[in-house]
Amino acid sequence: MLEFVFSETRPYLQDIVAWALCLAALAWGGAPERLVAATWIVVFEIGTVLHGSVFGLTRQLETIDWYFAGADIFAGAVFIGVALNANRNYTLWIAALQLLAVVAHVSRGITEVVSPIAYAVMIIAPGWIQLFLLGVGLTRHVLRKRRHGEYRDWRISRKAITDRAQRARDDAMSAIRAPGADNWRRSAE
Numbered sequence: 001m002l003e004f005v006f007s008e009t010r011p012y013l014q015d016i017v018a019w020a021l022c023l024a025a026l027a028w029g030g031a032p033e034r035l036v037a038a039t040w041i042v043v044f045e046i047g048t049v050l051h052g053s054v055f056g057l058t059r060q061l062e063t064i065d066w067y068f069a070g071a072d073i074f075a076g077a078v079f080i081g082v083a084l085n086a087n088r089n090y091t092l093w094i095a096a097l098q099l100l101a102v103v104a105h106v107s108r109g110i111t112e113v114v115s116p117i118a119y120a121v122m123i124i125a126p127g128w129i130q131l132f133l134l135g136v137g138l139t140r141h142v143l144r145k146r147r148h149g150e151y152r153d154w155r156i157s158r159k160a161i162t163d164r165a166q167r168a169r170d171d172a173m174s175a176i177r178a179p180g181a182d183n184w185r186r187s188a189e
Contacts, residue, residue: 014127014128014131015045017131018040018041018044018045018127018131019041019045021037021131021134021135021138022037022038022040022041022045022134023037024138025037025134025138026038028138028141028142029138029141029142030088030141030145030153031086031153031154032082032086032087032088032091032137032153032154033088033134033137033138033141035078035082036078036079036082036091036094036134037134039075039078039079040075040130040131040134043071043074043075044071044075044127047071048071051067055067061116061119061120062116063108063109064105064108064109065105065123068105068123069102069105072098072101072102072105072123073102073105075098076095076098076099076101076102079091079094079095079098080095080098080099082094082095083095085154085155086153086154086155087151087152087153087154087155088137088141090133090134090136090137090140091137093129093133094130094133094134097126097129097130097133098126098130100122100126101122101123101126101127103122104119104122104123105123107122
């Protein structure tokens with residue numbers, strides 16, 4: 001298992017899978033899938049290539065890798081925002097796995113007892129699972145949309161709840177107003 005994590009081909013294979021999956025999510029996904037895919041492409045694909053071209057392709061495993069720590073924190077913030085508002089369950093798992101990567105950076109900074117191998121596994125392995133979950137979520141979204149038609153991408157907002165409550169209150173008041181009054185609000189004046 002660890003041979004694959006540290007193999008020469010793993011990053012290239014992950015990049016191919018990530019690009020294919022993210023482009024599919026951008027093409028066929030709903031807003032949560034597109035936001036997760038766009039974040040992955042910008043932060044982990046394009047950002048990593050730019051970082052590698054400027055500073056070299058190696059990861060710093062002896063201490064905190066500040067670029068990847070910042071990238072993981074930014075992606076974590078986006079994934080948490082999506083998870084809390086999306087009308088999907090798998091986004092919660094993607095956000096939780098991203099928090100695992102953030103905690104890996106924090107634990108590496110707090111103590112030097114964390115071995116470079118453990119640090120590498122804790123920041124690399126969640127990405128594979130996240131890509132798998134994005135693929136499963138995209139597949140479920142496409143199948144659900146095909147089977148049941150369009151459905152909302154985001155959970156209902158507080159404003160929508162407030163508007164719905166106001167309409168219900170207005171409907172209730174109009175139902176109990178006096179039969180001869182044109183407008184129950186004017187009759188009170």
